[in-house]
Amino acid sequence: MITGNFKRELGKGSFGSVYHGYLDDDTEVAVKILSELSNQGYEEFEAEVKLLQTVHHRNLTPLYGYCAEGKQIGLVYEYMANGNLKQHLSNKSADVMSWEGRLRAAVEAAQGLEYLHHGCKPPRVHRDIKSANILLSENFHARIADFGLTKTFPVEGGTHLSTDVAGTFGYLDPQYCQTYRLTEKSDVYSFGVVLLELITSRPVIANNSGNNHISQWVGSMIAQGDIKKTVDPRLGGDFDINSAWKAVEIAMLCVSQTSDERPSMNYVVRELSQCLEMEIARKERRGVQPGNHYEMVSLNLGTDLIPSAR
Structure with missing residues (x-):
């Protein structure tokens, strides 16, 4: 019924x-x-x-x-009327999420994950953070979904949980895959991959590239020192450069190979909030009213032109 x-x-x-x-x-x-x-x-x-x-x-x-x-x-x-984040980042999408919108989605998803790690007693680890599991409401507020693989730490303050590996290929913490030791930093790694998706709109695993994983591709772009080529080109350069560099640095810190090198979600939320503040300040300097929700730019897929985001 x-x-x-x-x-x-x-x-x-x-x-x-x-x-x-x-x-x-x-x-x-x-x-x-x-x-x-x-x-x-x-x-x-x-x-x-x-x-x-x-x-x-x-x-x-x-x-x-x-x-x-x-x-x-x-x-x-x-019901989440605007589907999931993966759909909006796809090249098949007729709309392009603005830089401000991407940062808002990142901050909101990070806040949800921070709550699971630090606001719950005992803490929880999601184990399947990915762009397809971050849903967008009617007003484009981001919410984490799909908690079927979530693990609860039986003793608060425990450093890890020994368990079989579960999650989605490309988002899985490599250290967890090798040791079967699950920690909150496994979620941090997965979130870092999502953040790289938000920045670049590239697939997590690219079959047509020598740098198959998105983190490898971004690493090669950082080495060239050109952030504009790292950020989704469909934005037409309409973003705060410092904000973009900071977001990339946070993402690459999250996808560090060892868990000790990764930040906590408290740190990620704080730093991403600063990225969002930079972008809002840039718009205010230009006399543009920051969006309360997510600005979209319709693409004319029949042309070769890449419009700038509003």
Whole structure:
């Protein structure tokens, strides 16, 4: 009834398919239905329900309720009208997210992750931070989603948790893959990859390049010292240079090969907030009103011109 007999599919994940629906005439929801083909679906379902019953933050996707009747299992979330971050960064998107919008998304997602690491008692590690799991509301506020792989540290103050490797290729902490020792810094690595996506709009793994991983490509661009070629060219250079350099430095610090070299999410939130302040100040100097939400620039995909973001 909620989904109108599963009329409109929003997407698919490892858990199962997600459908659009209504709780009442006005409340839109997204309903995730467990696929019978999902190997660990019930474990992920149970983990997500337990987490979202106790954890609440404006930058985490809210859970309205769940259904568990035999093999019929579903989760009902608040509907995120603007999809996920990955869709908006894709070259297939007809709109380009402004630099300010990208930094706002980064700050908000970082705040959600900071809450899981430092605001929860005991702390949690998400284990599957990626651009596809950062959703955008009707007003383009960023919220972290998909908590099926989240792990809770059994003892507060514990340095690590020994567990099987889980997550998404390209976003996985290489040290965690080698040692099976999970820490909050594993999420920091994954967030660093997302931040590089936000900066460059490049795929995480590029098959047509010698520098396959996005961090390798950005590292080679840093060596050349030209930040304008590192930032998404579709922005047409419409961004604060210092803000961009700082964002790249934060991202590369996050994707350091060893966890000891990576910053905490407290640090990341603070530094990214400064990046956002720089960009807002630049716009104010130009007499441009900073956007409350996310400015988009429509692209004419039939031309070779790359317009500047507003």
